[in-house]
Amino acid sequence: MQQPNVSGNALGVVILEKDGRFLADMREALKNDAEMRVLGERTDLPGARALLTEEIDEAPDIIVAGLDLLKEAVASDVATLMSLKETMPGAKLIVASERYADEEVFRMIQEGIRGFFLKGTPPELITRCIRVVLSGGIWMDNSFIARIFEEVSHRNEEAGMRDSVSGN
């Protein structure tokens, strides 16, 4: 297991993202925040795997990953992804994307991801997102939170219907 962050108070962030422009934006956002520092960044899956498993000694506090890269990781090797969770139990994953399908974010939530932002989000909101997620909160697009509330109430309606059909 990697060592927890012991170097001062600055939060260690790893950025895994294919899109170079987004990487640069993220770097810029974090550079202006004295409480955050970038531990490493990679643009492809093998590089990301090497970075997290071999190249850094210190466990990151936050991993910001692009949705495309994350989908590749799940599609090709979900076992490695899950084992990373075990070696870095304290690290929180935040996902960034240009767009999303509801079901993709539903899946992320199921896997315990509590941070999601759309690319183009202002830097100050990205660092706020990181802090909120680190403190155990949720940071998602407002419209997506509304979708989850709808899902929960629909689920209740469906359950009610099933109960009335089955006579429970």
Add this chain to the structure above:
Amino acid sequence: MENSARDTIRIVIFDGDTTFVDSLKKTIAAATDIRIVDVRGDIDSAKAFILGVRERIDLILVSFNILKEVVASDMETLVKLKENLPETRVVVMGERYVEEEIFRMVEQGIKGFFVKGDISSDFIIKCVRVVAQGQVWMDANLVNRVFEEFSHYYAQAEGKLRSPSHEETDRLALLTKREMELLELVSMSLKNDEIAERLFISTKTVKTHIRNIFEKLGSRNRVDATLLYIGASKRRPQVAQLEH
């Protein structure tokens, strides 16, 4: 400048606490985009309003006590509320925050909640605007709780996340060229209407294609199908070109 009738958020207040209602009226009077259409102070007059309403109401601000009474005693009024005002959103105003009770209300479709003494005038206005726009206004702890419940429910329904096997990715060979084209767009997180626009077809046709794709691949949803597509592309980058 005056807001047009359509831009104005039309609200109704159901609350018997006259002191609170008076201050709420003053608060809302300051917002030119919000109009109080009616105020009812007890359960019977609130029920009469719901049963007889014919005009557009965007939002109902209801005290927790009145709502609790309606839920406990009168299912017919709740059914009528959904029939007569299907687009209307409900915000509950409570005296205190009891997570379990509020969570049950969320399950009933409540989109907003605040504790009367804990919210400033500015935030009441903000809450009305946010909920009227289709978003939610809730305590952060409750949002966490809703996410946990949703996550638990979704995990039960969908099972564990896993990488597709070779046998599963081989099923991509069953898809037509058009279906592969569509699946590629699904894997890029495009929604049905966006796919329809890109391929110059109707949303209905997109849905039919997607149903057929799911059936051929044995996928239950877009995520399963996307993982198959990406998994195959990673194993054989040329898969899309080779097969068709």
